[in-house]
Amino acid sequence: xxxxxxxxxxxxxxxxxxxxxxxxxxxxxxxxxxxxxxxxxxxxxxxxxxxxxxxxxxxxxxxxxxxxxxxxxxxxxxxxxxxxxxxxxxxxxxxxxxxxxxxxxxxxxxxxxxxxxxxxxxxxxxxxxxxxxxxxxxxxxxxxxxxxxxxxxxxxxxxxxxxxxxxxxxxxxxxxxxxxxxxxxxxxxxxxxxxxxxxxxxxxxxxxxxxxxxxxxxxxxxxxxxxxxxxxxxxxxxxxxxxxxxxxxxxxxxxxxxxxxxxxxxxxxxxxxxxxxxxxxxxxxxxxxxxxxxxxxxxxxxxxxxxxxxxxxxxxxxxxxxxxxxxxxxxxxxxxxxxxxxxxxxxxxxxxxxxxxxxxxxxxxxxxxxxxxxxxxxxxxxxxxxxxxxxxxxxxxxxxxxxxxxxxxxxxxxxxxxxxxxxxxxxxxxxxxxxxxxxxxxxxxxxxxxxxxxxxxxxxxxxxxxxxxxxxxxxxxxxxxxxxxxxxxxxxxxxxxxxxxxxxxxxxxxxxxxxxxxxxxxxxxxxxxxxxxxxxxxxxxxxxxxxxxxxxxxxxxxxxxxxxxxxxxxxxxxxxxxxxxxxxxxxxxxxxxxxxxxxxxxxxxxxxxxxxxxxxxxxxxxxxxxxxxxx
Numbered sequence: 001x002x003x004x005x006x007x008x009x010x011x012x013x014x015x016x017x018x019x020x021x022x023x024x025x026x027x028x029x030x031x032x033x034x035x036x037x038x039x040x041x042x043x044x045x046x047x048x049x050x051x052x053x054x055x056x057x058x059x060x061x062x063x064x065x066x067x068x069x070x071x072x073x074x075x076x077x078x079x080x081x082x083x084x085x086x087x088x089x090x091x092x093x094x095x096x097x098x099x100x101x102x103x104x105x106x107x108x109x110x111x112x113x114x115x116x117x118x119x120x121x122x123x124x125x126x127x128x129x130x131x132x133x134x135x136x137x138x139x140x141x142x143x144x145x146x147x148x149x150x151x152x153x154x155x156x157x158x159x160x161x162x163x164x165x166x167x168x169x170x171x172x173x174x175x176x177x178x179x180x181x182x183x184x185x186x187x188x189x190x191x192x193x194x195x196x197x198x199x200x201x202x203x204x205x206x207x208x209x210x211x212x213x214x215x216x217x218x219x220x221x222x223x224x225x226x227x228x229x230x231x232x233x234x235x236x237x238x239x240x241x242x243x244x245x246x247x248x249x250x251x252x253x254x255x256x257x258x259x260x261x262x263x264x265x266x267x268x269x270x271x272x273x274x275x276x277x278x279x280x281x282x283x284x285x286x287x288x289x290x291x292x293x294x295x296x297x298x299x300x301x302x303x304x305x306x307x308x309x310x311x312x313x314x315x316x317x318x319x320x321x322x323x324x325x326x327x328x329x330x331x332x333x334x335x336x337x338x339x340x341x342x343x344x345x346x347x348x349x350x351x352x353x354x355x356x357x358x359x360x361x362x363x364x365x366x367x368x369x370x371x372x373x374x375x376x377x378x379x380x381x382x383x384x385x386x387x388x389x390x391x392x393x394x395x396x397x398x399x400x401x402x403x404x405x406x407x408x409x410x411x412x413x414x415x416x417x418x419x420x421x422x423x424x425x426x427x428x429x430x431x432x433x434x435x436x437x438x439x440x441x442x443x444x445x446x447x448x449x450x451x452x453x454x455x456x457x458x459x460x461x462x463x464x465x466x467x468x469x470x471x472x473x474x475x476x477x478x479x480x481x482x483x484x485x486x487x488x489x490x491x492x493x494x495x496x497x498x499x500x501x502x503x504x505x506x507x508x509x510x511x512x513x514x515x516x517x518x519x520x521x522x523x524x525x526x527x528x529x530x531x532x533x534x535x536x537x538x539x540x541x542x543x544x545x546x547x548x549x550x551x552x553x554x555x556x557x558x559x560x561x562x563x564x565x566x567x568x569x570x571x572x573x574x575x576x577x578x579x580x581x582x583x584x585x586x587x588x589x590x591x592x593x594x595x596x597x598x599x600x601x602x603x604x605x606x607x608x609x610x611x612x613x614x615x616x617x618x619x620x621x622x623x624x625x626x627x628x629x630x631x
Contacts, residue, residue: 142157
């Protein structure tokens with residue numbers, strides 16, 4: 001079993017507040033107006049960086065709309081007041097959107113929730129030698145052990161793509177729940193972030209996770225302007241309504257950049273990712289990633305005058321999930337969707353025994369072929385419609401299920417003619433769940449020494465490794481699966497047999513099934529050694545067991561001279577894990593040992609050892625066979 005499944009450090013989301021209501025102020029239109037780059041950093045920008053020409057409306061949304069009514073004529077004031085009332089009424093009466101996750105051209109209003117942004121827990125620092133600055137020796141890089149929202153453990157590796165100057169590399173790593181780096185003025189830490197299996201070190205793909213970057217600010221008089229740039233499979237970036245961050249992205253959406261505009265204040269850094277002040281909300285941005293094995297990120301101090309700056313981040317969607325210290329939430333301002341990478345997610349599974357049917361193409365929806373509550377099997381049709389390839393349409397196409405289970409939810413508000421983007425979750429499917437007792441074996445089919453494999457906790461089955469009639473040894477894998485840890489899945493483990501024998505009956509389990517705790521999954525019939533065992537011979541003594549036992553190992557060999565009271569073998573009593581010793585009650589030479597293997601059950605009164613008696617003892621042992629107890 002992987003050790004990661006045995007140790008589960010707490011995460012910030014263990015203290016998550018209740019799910020918030022939808023935010024009516026979030027809009028997902030593609031293009032805010034262009035923003036000219038400030039002359040302060042123009043000299044340092046490369047041609048690639050100058051592609052970042054699309055800007056956020058941060059400067060505009062930072063200050064509420066104000067009307068100044070001046071002049072001597074009362075009708076001017078009245079006109080201004082009327083105009084203000086119309087604008088404000090339009091805002092107040094704007095329709096509150098719901099689950100509108102699919103459009104072919106542009107984006108409609110959509111209001112993500114905290115639950116749609118899975119967390120990524122930063123557990124500890126496994127290695128710290130970013131940019132070969134130490135303090136650890138060895139391979140270059142900063143390695144975090146992280147845990148996905150499903151409980152999967154992996155490594156998140158930061159490697160420097162170019163040299164940069166740091167203030168103190170000993171301060172790289174974790175500060176509480178936050179990852180932390182520091183960069184000197186006019187320096188750029190351009191890093192590649194890669195996810196790897198924590199055991200094999202091979203690259204892995206993370207299905208989805210959120211990260212928030214905090215305290216993006218600067219010194220007074222624009223000293224030490226901070227800038228964070230992400231390049232890769234980012235899906236959506238979200239800022240608060242009163243954000244102080246300028247957000248710009250390249251026309252091809254490959255890069256998105258967040259730049260500070262607000263001076264820092266003393267002691268204004270957040271202490272918990274799920275509790276932020278208004279000012280901390282203003283200086284934070286949440287980004288969601290989907291299907292990521294690597295991406296690039298830059299932490300840059302654009303201007304001089306501040307010596308060095310710190311950059312902090314965590315695997316939480318703080319803009320959506322965090323509360324104010326006094327309770328409540330700061331209003332959400334704007335979401336920047338990346339249409340080149342992934343559409344909004346649609347339905348998202350929330351429990352470990354659920355999966356989601358995803359679209360792989362652009363569709364024109366024509367109608368459901370299933371209803372909620374229906375049983376569904378692989379290749380059953382979920383909905384029908386047309387597939388869009390550019391300007392071409394492929395009619396009479398169907399989206400099929402890849403899972404076996406029950407449809408618990410269908411995408412709401414899907415209607416005839418609706419365009420659905422790729423990678424949208426359209427149906428939640430609950431896997432079959434096996435409840436105790438599981439396998440039921442009639443009494444007449446049970447052997448005296450049969451044992452039953454029973455689950456010690458709930459698992460999602462990945463593969464079953466035993467077939468009917470197969471011999472199973474203690475330590476062999478019965479099935480592999482993912483243990484259920486709270487509402488998530490832990491790292492994949494092997495569930496192993498603790499006894500040996502022949503598999504008589506098996507519970508039918510297929511990949512994807514959930515099996516709960518205390519479920520019988522297999523009947524195991526051990527190979528039992530029955531009497532008589534070794535036969536009586538003249539001038540010999542037969543050592544027998546008085547009760548059934550499980551053989552462990554021999555303590556003597558053929559031809560060994562034994563004394564009275566000497567150990568002959570070790571064994572376990574049935575149902576007892578303690579090791580016991582069987583001793584000889586005569587002296588002589590070991591003639592024969594019964595053919596028995598480690599772990600085998602031996603029935604009562606089986607001849608185990610034949611001892612040739614010394615001549616002086618022959619007359620005293622005219623019965624020649626005795627039973628031996630245990631000490």
